[in-house]
Amino acid sequence: MRKVIALFSAAVAVAALGGTAADAEPVGPDAVVAAPEDTGQGKLVWSSCNDPATPALQCALLEVPVDYADPHGRKIKIKVNRLPATAPKEKQQGPILLNPGGPGISGLWMPASISGQIPADVASTYDWIGFDPRGTNGSEPHVVCDAHYFEAERPDYQVDRGTSKAWLSKAAGYAADCAADWSWLLPHMTTVDSARDMDSIRRALGARQISFYGGSWGTSLGSTYGQLFPSRVKRMVLDSIVGPTISWYDHNILQDKEHQRRFEAFAAWAAKADPVYHLGTDPAGVVKAYYQVQDALRAEPVAADPAPGRIGPAELDDTFYGGGYNFLRWPRMATVLSAFVNQHDTRPLSIAYNRYAAPGADDGAFPAYNATQCTENAWPRDWEFWKKDQAKVNAVAPFYTYNNMWYNAACMFWPYQGNPAGRLKITGKGLPPVLLFQATEDAATPYEGGLAMRDALPGSKLVVQTGGSFHEILFHGNACLDDTFTAYLRDGSLPKGNGRIAKTCAPNPEPDPVFVTPPPAATAKAAGVAADAAPLAPTDPEAVRGVLR
Known part of the structure; x- marks a missing residue:
């Protein structure tokens, strides 16, 4: 049984980070998971997502506080889905939360996609959990600052073309539009806020621990969650890594x-x-x-x-x-x-x-991108x-x-000044071993970030794809990488190397050069262009996942 003084000390420590007593780390293995209502948070009520391709997929909305320092204040809702484990109960390993990056990209496609790319005997042991980060996509509200911001034709990017004033006006106007409608939410859309939402999802699932896979900005989200709640992490995989400092x-x-x-x-x-x-x-x-x-x-x-x-x-x-x-x-x-x-x-x-x-119907994840990055650093x-x-x-x-x-x-x-101290310091204290993946030629999350995260998490294992350039390097048909991921999810097995780099894998071969012939001009619009112009599915070989600009 936990001593009252231990619980009080943990609550004080978390409060210093802007949290609440309900966010305090469990003190021992017998710690009781807080019920959702203890934090002013709602419950998950699952129903079918009505996805014909994945009938077992279930959807729900989870009510969470706008400000975790005021857990009973204004609420928002997080869109969550899950693909339940099908293995016998004694072989199940609990939930694995998934995030593709952004910040603000939807993760609802991930349970069906990621689980379908690893062996069924491993995939069946997890509850695969996707979610839309606060303020984005299917979460409520969906923040839109300027639905026309990305519409073509936009000013020339080059400053020697005389368009700087136009771009400065656009950027200032966008920040003002965001503040005009969303001042109550924007300051609470940082990586820390999203990490606390993940823990709300954990509590609502009734799980003592979760596993996590994140790519791109999702690596910041995962490492932040691990820093705030290390004992609640079972396994964690970070793919294409943002440096922690x-x-x-x-x-x-x-x-x-x-x-x-x-x-x-x-x-x-x-x-x-x-x-x-x-x-x-x-x-x-x-x-x-x-x-x-x-x-x-x-x-x-x-x-x-x-x-x-x-x-x-x-x-x-x-x-x-x-x-x-x-x-x-x-x-x-x-x-x-x-x-x-x-x-x-x-x-x-x-x-x-x-x-x-081509832009979508509104400004997509751009409000979340700005609300996260502009607010958690001094610019x-x-x-x-x-x-x-x-x-x-x-x-x-x-x-x-x-x-x-x-x-x-x-x-x-941006109307909210960035934090001069920067993002939450990542130390890895109390975390189980984290599996890291990084390509040496990644343009979106450069190689230095993977090395820096390895240094920040001394118990982690870094797998490097030497010469690789995919952004998010798993699930592109490279057995060296994908088998390492699968082994870790199966039973926690890690690469044996003890140096800064625990394992290296060869790059994927460059594509064959082919001329991509467009549809005949006479039928292009009716038969070809519309299909070819459709947004890429995350599993499309040309898709860019987890775009971190």
Whole structure:
């Protein structure tokens, strides 16, 4: 039985982090899990998700506090789904929560997808739990700041094109629009808030411990949860890792440099495939073709059909940067350049834009992205600083720097000051061994982040895909990686290596160069483009999961 003084001490420690007594860590193995009503939180009432592809999938909404320091105050709801374990009760291993990153990307696709990619004897032992982070997607409310923010044609990203004032106005207006409608929620959409929501889900599931798989920003979410609630973690897998101490502003600079390297890798690959794409045998010629297309779109944007608006240089950049996340996009990207330069055919560009960059019905996860990143770090507030600092980065990484800068510019005007101390310090104290996966050529979460997380979690095991470049490297058919994940989920088995890197795996082979022929022009809109333009499913080989800009 816990002593009263022990419970009081734990409650005080958590309160210092902005929590409540109900958030306090269990003191021993016999600790009682708090009932949902003890924290002002609702219960999970499951019903069918009516998913014909996965009939067993169940859905629910979970009521949680807006502010965990005021557990009985205003409430919001988190959309949750689960694919229940089917193994005999004695073999079941409890819930595993899943998050693909973002911040703010829906995790509801993950239970069916991830469980379907590992052996059934392991998958059947877990309750697979997906959820939409607070304020996003199917959670209530769904925060929308400006439903038209990403509509084409948008101002040119390049600062030497005279569009800086337009972008500053857009970014400031977006921050103001968010504050006008959502001031009561935005300060409570940090990674810590989402981690506390995860623990609310755990309590509502009636589980003493959970396992977790997270990719991209999901690695920040998982490590934050583990720092707040280490004894509640059974197993944890972090894939494509955000460094635990780097500021979001500095993280973007690392991304810019890595995206430049990946763009140059694409150019080298396309140059080797000159018999297919006819862009020249020199990588510099492929790069030149890209900027030739960009200049042509400045002079004369093309229709984004079937998406509204026109494709200009900004939309071209948005279409191409995803190649740094997933090189399976390279054949389509090279086709876009080849068709435009050699045949004056813009249909492949329109198709690629609709697949990769056309906005949805609103601003998607962008409010959550800003609310998380702008609030949990201190950002520069002076445009003159940004202009000078980003110009230095652009000098060595021109492909992505200004695209990334304007995507994040709302943080310059965000109404809630970032935390000068940065994100929660990650020490790994009390955590079981965590399994880490990182590719050396990942552009979105650069390699340094994986090494830094390994150092922050001394009991963890880091698996490195040397030469790998996928963002989120599991589930792309690499047995060395996927079998390591499966073994850990099966019984906690970890790689045997004891160094900073416990195991290395070979990269996936680069894609074969093929010209991605668009549908015949006469039937493209009716028969081809609409299907090709549909949003990519997370299991599509060209999909980008867990986009962390």
